[in-house]
Amino acid sequence: MAVLLRAKRASVVAKEKMKIEYVDVLKPQGTEVVVKISHAGVCHSDVHAFEHSSVYALYPFPQNPGHEILGTVFSIGPEANGADEELKEGTSVLVYPWISCDECDRCEQGWHNWCLSGKSRTIGGARAGECGYGEYVTVPHPKFLISSAGIEPELAVILPCCGLTSYSAVKESQSSKISCSDGVVVIIGTGGLGLMGIQWAKKISKQTVVGVDISDSALKIATDYGADFVVNSKNTPDVSAFIKSLDIKNKTVEAVIDFVNNVHTHKLANSLCVRGSNLVIVGIAGGAFETNLMMIPLRGVRIQGVFVGSIPDLKELVEICRGGGIRSIVTKRRPLAEIQDALADLQTGKIVGRSILVL
Template sequence: HETTGAVVALGPDASGIKVGTNAVVCSWVGCGSCAHCKQGNEHLCGAPNFIGVNKPGGYSDYVMVPHPRYLIELGDLDPVKAAPMSCSGLTTYSALRKFGSILKDLPLVILGAGGLGLMATGLMGKLDFAAPVVVEIDTAKRSAALKAGASAAIDPKDPDAAQQIRDAVGQPVLAVLDLVGSTETAELGLSLIEKGGRIVIVGLLGGDIRIPVPSLPLKAITLQGSYIGSPAELRELVTLLREKGLPDTPLDCRPLDQADAALSDLRAGKVIGRVILIP
């Protein structure tokens, strides 16, 4: 569901894009008639036709796109490097947008420096946001986060990790992005967040949390989930990157026929950044 390529043919009723144009596929195709779809939030549709999820996707030589509005022109951007924009780029962009302009002056705490964490860190530079503080258990991923632009990369297993995070932020922690989504990370986020702060959870690892209900109003905190992002946000993101260039996140390019091995490496935690499969 993260696909880019050149348009090779148009259906009889399709118009608005030329054969040969490089584009990113917006995979988030909804039913078109529910309240979410009518609001432009097709990624939240309850009866989705997502390309690469519910319909055949990018692990192939060609992909069918149902309407030209799901193609976003890349201009001069490299289609290989731009491929992760339609999911990991959009997911992190949409999550970052939920914090608003506070991130210009306040360092965000990012929990997790996998593909999404490195993408978020790279995008923050393009958005002129303050450099984030990244929290990650893996040493190699911590150094990748620093290379991607984090101001600090902290090991949550250190006994004084919470204090290290507060020191690195240097002001009250008001913004936490949880890209792991486990009991440990959610509890860490809740322990760090100060009055009026916001925690956005994107990670899907699993677990549960218990929180004292009155702490929500008393601390006036927002605990918010974020899932992918809207087609309009993807368009916004591509427009931004056409102006500022793609984030410099690590890519690992392999031939399409090695998809299976790539997925095994990913499962084993052996991938830094994103794998790109090239047909």
């Protein structure tokens, strides 16, 4: 196949070892689109690839992480133009990376994150291939590209993973069976996802937002990003009593979103739910939890897992961002040459908010 150009791309070549090499970028075929990357988010999942842990341990080296991608359309395949009239070279786009089989019922509706076939073709996933840690990425179809016009780059770049996951979670938290829309939504874990979650909750709900974490510095930032109240669950184990003590009209806990999801946070999240609450589980820290089955119908708590999000949801939140009022959580910018340090810093907890590569 014809080579369009040669460009830099970073790979994990051994445990905790990144290598930047030149690779061929092929001329786009069929509906493919080549995007020139301008920014890429460094996500905590990428640290698992770097460490060769979690699901990434199932696949050999090299691996190509990097799934939060912002760039411009560079070269358009011969059949891609008809698929999207808006598609023009130079258009600023973000990439929906959670691409699956593209054939099953879920994928056809844009819910690639709930693909029924299990055939993941995630950009920046656990296999070698297309990724965000490089100068160019080839996307199989323009439907995976969303215009980022009107959104500042440092906000746009974090939307495909951090933004989308937190938005999906907040949206699920609002699908309540009973309508006490001015009650309380509790956000457990006020790191990067939690900070975005707080902002979405303030934007799309009328609820009082209570942020819970075990770090006072994280909670201080949560207040800055709009949390109405914050509580350190290490110093104040009875979070339920804390909520009952608040001077607000409606203290009903409508929803709890657990962005951590370890044994401790799940126990806390479950204890905060009242009859008819939504319990949204996002984090993948994991563990085991025993529950009294009889209490499931008696409490009527709706438990919903969230794994990233759909293309329609990404389009929705991009539209919300265009309206203003959502702030980026980016705190650190690096060139591609520093990808090794970017991942090591995230691994050792040195990053507050999000770091990005600027190409």
